[in-house]
Structures are given as C-alpha cells and as structure tokens.
Amino acid sequence: MEFDKLINSDSGKLRIVQELVPGKQVTLAHVIASPDAIIYKKLGLNPSEDYAKAAIGILSMSPAEISVIAGDLAIKSANVDLGFIDRFSGTLIFTGRVAEVEAAIEAICKYLKENLGFTICDITRT
Numbered sequence: 001m002e003f004d005k006l007i008n009s010d011s012g013k014l015r016i017v018q019e020l021v022p023g024k025q026v027t028l029a030h031v032i033a034s035p036d037a038i039i040y041k042k043l044g045l046n047p048s049e050d051y052a053k054a055a056i057g058i059l060s061m062s063p064a065e066i067s068v069i070a071g072d073l074a075i076k077s078a079n080v081d082l083g084f085i086d087r088f089s090g091t092l093i094f095t096g097r098v099a100e101v102e103a104a105i106e107a108i109c110k111y112l113k114e115n116l117g118f119t120i121c122d123i124t125r126t
Contacts, residue, residue: 023119024063024116024117024118024119025118025119025120025121026059026060026108026109026112026119026120027061027062027121028058028060028121029058029120029121029122029124030057030124030126031056031058031102031105031125031126032057032058032125033055033125033126034052034053034054034098035055035056043083044083044084045095053098054096054097054098055095055096055097055098055100055101055102056083056095056101057074057092057094057095058092059093059108060090060091060092061090061091061092061112062090064089064090065090067085067087067089067091068087070092070108070112071085071092073104074092074104074107074108075094077104077107078096078101078103078104078107079097080094080095080104081094081096082094102123102125105123106123109123
C-alpha cells in the first residue's frame, strides 16, 4: 500500500503503533571505527572535530529506559562523549577514540549481563 493512500484515508490521520518485546536485552552493540564526517553531521554530532582515530558506539536495548543507565556507564568507564540517549526507543550513541568506545561498550554489556541479567548480543564493528 502506498503511503499517500494511507494518509488520505481516515481523515488524513495515520496511526503508528510501536511494540516492544518484553525482556531484558541488548539487541545491537556496534562500533563504527573511523566513520566519515558525513555520518557525524547526519547524526547531529560535531563534524568539525578530528575524527582520524575516532569511533561511534551504537547500542539498542530494551527495556528502553536502560539506555539512561548505559549512558552513565559509558561516561564512567571510558573517555567518551554522549551523542544521543533515547529513553523511549532504547538507543544510545556516543563518540570517542576507537579503544575508548570499545571499552565503553564492553563495560556496558558486562554490567548489564552480570548485574542485571540481560541477554547480550555480540559486539560488532565496521
């Protein structure tokens, strides 16, 4: 079905339902090493910094509120800067040197697994 047809029906209103699966899990833990500056710009991060040895860490978690705790763990465990925390979708994005971003993701995953009983996905990297 085309999007225009959806909008034009039912008084022009579109209802979107977001469903979350119950459970405690990290479904994405990814390091983008040496990303192009355009990625920083599109994410609303500062593209003018020197990102030669930089990285972006991305995590997706449920329940969504755990992203706040994960953000706290990230800045306490490594020298990273928070870029985005969404307590409604469970997304966390942070930046820093590659080793620091990896250390933060590892610390978050370890804490959530060992202390809170989360199911953790593999950490991936591009």
